[in-house]
Amino acid sequence: MPELGADAIPRFAVHLREVGAVPVLALTGELDHDTAPALRERLAEALARAGRAGRRPTVVVDCSELAFCDSTGLNVLLAARLQADGQGVVIRLAALRGHVVRMFDITGAGTVFSVHPDLDDALAAA
Numbered sequence: 001m002p003e004l005g006a007d008a009i010p011r012f013a014v015h016l017r018e019v020g021a022v023p024v025l026a027l028t029g030e031l032d033h034d035t036a037p038a039l040r041e042r043l044a045e046a047l048a049r050a051g052r053a054g055r056r057p058t059v060v061v062d063c064s065e066l067a068f069c070d071s072t073g074l075n076v077l078l079a080a081r082l083q084a085d086g087q088g089v090v091i092r093l094a095a096l097r098g099h100v101v102r103m104f105d106i107t108g109a110g111t112v113f114s115v116h117p118d119l120d121d122a123l124a125a126a
Contacts, residue, residue: 043077050084059084063095
């Protein structure tokens with residue numbers, strides 16, 4: 001991957017924070033073969049954090065700024081869902097839009113996740 005200058009905008013970013021005891025991953029940009037490893041790493045960290053929560057463990061993935069997701073990105077999310085299920089953790093997707101909604105609709109992946117219209121709704125369900 002080419003190096004970015006000081007004022008360049010990365011093609012993909014994933015930021016992990018906690019809202020209360022809920023790990024929230026905010027995705028920005030384009031999730032594809034080249035950028036998926038960053039998401040895989042952060043999802044593993046979020047799942048570990050969620051496993052330490054006292055109530056029903058949940059991880060929220062905020063997709064409001066995710067412009068693109070290819071099959072590799074989708075597979076990372078699906079693999080994380082399987083891992084989460086094994087740990088008793090729920091992954092909630094928030095604010096799917098544009099191309100990303102279409103990808104989830106076409107593949108049927110939206111039926112295996114808890115999908116919410118926005119971050120607030122996903123956090124309220126946690």
